[in-house]
Amino acid sequence: MKMNDLQQVKQWLAEPKNIAIVSHRNPDGDAYGSSLALFHLLKNMGHTVHVVSPNDCPDFLKWLPGQDEIVVFEQDQQHAEKLLHKADLIFTLDFNALHRVGDQMEKALNACSGMFLMIDHHEQPDDYAAYTLSDPTYSSTCELLYQFIERIGELERINTDIATCLYTGIVTDTGSFKYAATDAQTHLTAAALMKYDIQHSIIHNKIFDSNSVQRLQLLGKALQNLTELPAYHTAYISLSQNELNNFNYKKGDTEGFVNYALSLANVVFAVIFIEDQKQGIIKMSFRSKGNFSVNEFARKNFNGGGHHNAAGGKSEDSLSATIEKFKELLPLYKNELHAANV
Ligand code: 5GP
Ligand code: MN
Numbered sequence: 001m002k003m004n005d006l007q008q009v010k011q012w013l014a015e016p017k018n019i020a021i022v023s024h025r026n027p028d029g030d031a032y033g034s035s036l037a038l039f040h041l042l043k044n045m046g047h048t049v050h051v052v053s054p055n056d057c058p059d060f061l062k063w064l065p066g067q068d069e070i071v072v073f074e075q076d077q078q079h080a081e082k083l084l085h086k087a088d089l090i091f092t093l094d095f096n097a098l099h100r101v102g103d104q105m106e107k108a109l110n111a112c113s114g115m116f117l118m119i120d121h122h123e124q125p126d127d128y129a130a131y132t133l134s135d136p137t138y139s140s141t142c143e144l145l146y147q148f149i150e151r152i153g154e155l156e157r158i159n160t161d162i163a164t165c166l167y168t169g170i171v172t173d174t175g176s177f178k179y180a181a182t183d184a185q186t187h188l189t190a191a192a193l194m195k196y197d198i199q200h201s202i203i204h205n206k207i208f209d210s211n212s213v214q215r216l217q218l219l220g221k222a223l224q225n226l227t228e229l230p231a232y233h234t235a236y237i238s239l240s241q242n243e244l245n246n247f248n249y250k251k252g253d254t255e256g257f258v259n260y261a262l263s264l265a266n267v268v269f270a271v272i273f274i275e276d277q278k279q280g281i282i283k284m285s286f287r288s289k290g291n292f293s294v295n296e297f298a299r300k301n302f303n304g305g306g307h308h309n310a311a312g313g314k315s316e317d318s319l320s321a322t323i324e325k326f327k328e329l330l331p332l333y334k335n336e337l338h339a340a341n342v
Contacts, residue, residue, distance in 0.1 A: 012089060030172055050071055080108070081108045121137075164198045
């Protein structure tokens with residue numbers, strides 16, 4: 001059954017339900033911000049709600065209200081599967097394709113009988129949900145979720161915890177209101193959220209000023225490895241597993257590193273290659289300025305995707321082979337990269 005009618009969503013939510021909220025693998029501020037905001041809201045409406053995350057989040061998100069109640073699939077698979085199977089409704093937030101939760105959890109989700117509802121802002125959403133609210137013009141799932149809450153007539157349930165979670169997702173996905181997807185509506189939503197007594201300055205500190213010496217030294221290593229390819233307005237950074245180990249790498253430590261490559265004058269396309277020996281992959285983060293689509297680049301060449309100016313991908317080749325493949329692709333994009341120069 002297809003159900004893109006908001007009235008029907010409201011009907012579903014009119015009676016107490018068992019609800020699971022699912023975020024993507026390697027959750028970021030928008031994934032956990034939106035999941036926890038919806039968690040608090042739906043609990044407030046009288047539902048039984050659980051957030052199930054494929055894996056753990058970085059430390060800089062470990063203060064979000066309700067974060068300690070999230071069930072991590074990778075750590076507690078049986079419990080997580082039980083919650084998913086019991087759910088009447090399964091909200092999937094901040095991702096556009098079920099494989100983004102990882103193989104094991106995707107299998108568990110495919111075996112569920114609950115109704116899926118997607119709220120997301122990535123391009124090219126898959127068609128797996130009974131209700132899909134997908135709009136890539138939104139800065140963040142949190143901004144879109146605020147609209148969803150308004151549309152189902154539940155704005156008055158927003159409290160400080162919910163506003164804190166939503167604000168966090170907007171701040172992280174907009175790079176503190178500077179990325180291109182930030183518009184007047186984004187600021188209006190942030191302004192509305194600030195009226196709930198959120199501690200915006202403390203939120204910023206918790207997200208951006210939680211460095212360790214080792215993380216900053218890892219950044220030093222990453223910057224030493226920074227390579228510019230001026231002919232293609234491109235720059236990249238690589239970090240091998242050995243280099244990560246030398247600085248006692250922890251989840252989240254490389255967040256934002258790729259932006260240093262993009263900050264170079266005349267660079268419109270930036271990439272970071274991060275070796276993950278445990279998963280046997282090279283994880284890539286792509287960023288761009290202007291009209292060069294890293295979503296298309298990642299989809300076509302590295303089994304990934306995301307947004308126009310921010311996307312991810314992966315490769316099963318070695319670190320050096322992946323970088324070689326990347327460099328060999330660039331001539332095909334030379335015209336586009338020159339045209340995108342901003
Ligand atoms: P990041 O580089 O920060 O991991 O991801 C940038 C954006 O691309 C995020 O919105 C993220 O959800 C998305 N993304 C990252 N990796 C993948 C991937 O492998 N596939 C798809 N479809 N999107 C991705
Ligand atoms: Mn997002």
